[in-house]
Amino acid sequence: MRIPLLLAALLTLAACATAPSPVTGYDPALAQRLGADARGMKMYVMVVLKTGPNTTATAEEKEALFEGHFANIQRLADAGKLAVAGPFGQNERQWRGLYIFNVATVAEAMELTRTDPAIAAGIFTVEATPWYGSAAMLEVNGIHKRLEAPK
Numbered sequence: 001m002r003i004p005l006l007l008a009a010l011l012t013l014a015a016c017a018t019a020p021s022p023v024t025g026y027d028p029a030l031a032q033r034l035g036a037d038a039r040g041m042k043m044y045v046m047v048v049l050k051t052g053p054n055t056t057a058t059a060e061e062k063e064a065l066f067e068g069h070f071a072n073i074q075r076l077a078d079a080g081k082l083a084v085a086g087p088f089g090q091n092e093r094q095w096r097g098l099y100i101f102n103v104a105t106v107a108e109a110m111e112l113t114r115t116d117p118a119i120a121a122g123i124f125t126v127e128a129t130p131w132y133g134s135a136a137m138l139e140v141n142g143i144h145k146r147l148e149a150p151k
Helices: 002-018 028-034 059-078 106-113 135-147
Strands: 041-051 082-087 095-101 124-134
Touching (some): 028 135, 041 106, 041 135, 059 082, 082 135, 095 106, 095 124, 106 124, 124 135
Antiparallel strands (some): 041 095, 082 095
16 A cells, blocks of 8 residues: 555656646746756857849749758758748848757858758858747747648
8 A cells, every 4th residue: 555655646746846837837847858048048040041142043943942942941940950940021131031040059050051952052141140049949840830731
């Protein structure tokens, strides 16, 4: 009788130790898994994709480059390297899109941008800077998969 009670008590304590706080909602296991600091934040690298010098690509070339661009985005997201990506609306800055990389350095982010066929072909150029944002950004891709309708 004592062993089942002891086991139940230990399981209850373990559940309490990893469950979100009922007062704050703080989940220490989630914070650790996402690499969050005490504010729930972490460093990323933000990359702005801008209109590049290649303005002579044919429609067929652009189609192939963008197919590779989107496949590369998916590959990087699946690998946990890309937290968020998406296009900008029309603007006067020639900003075309945004990547938020889950990497430690600008150099690593720049290396990852070189895997994008549209960047390699000069359709886009990039600027990168460290960015401090919510560690929850790393959950976006998993949530997005639940929102995107099947093709």
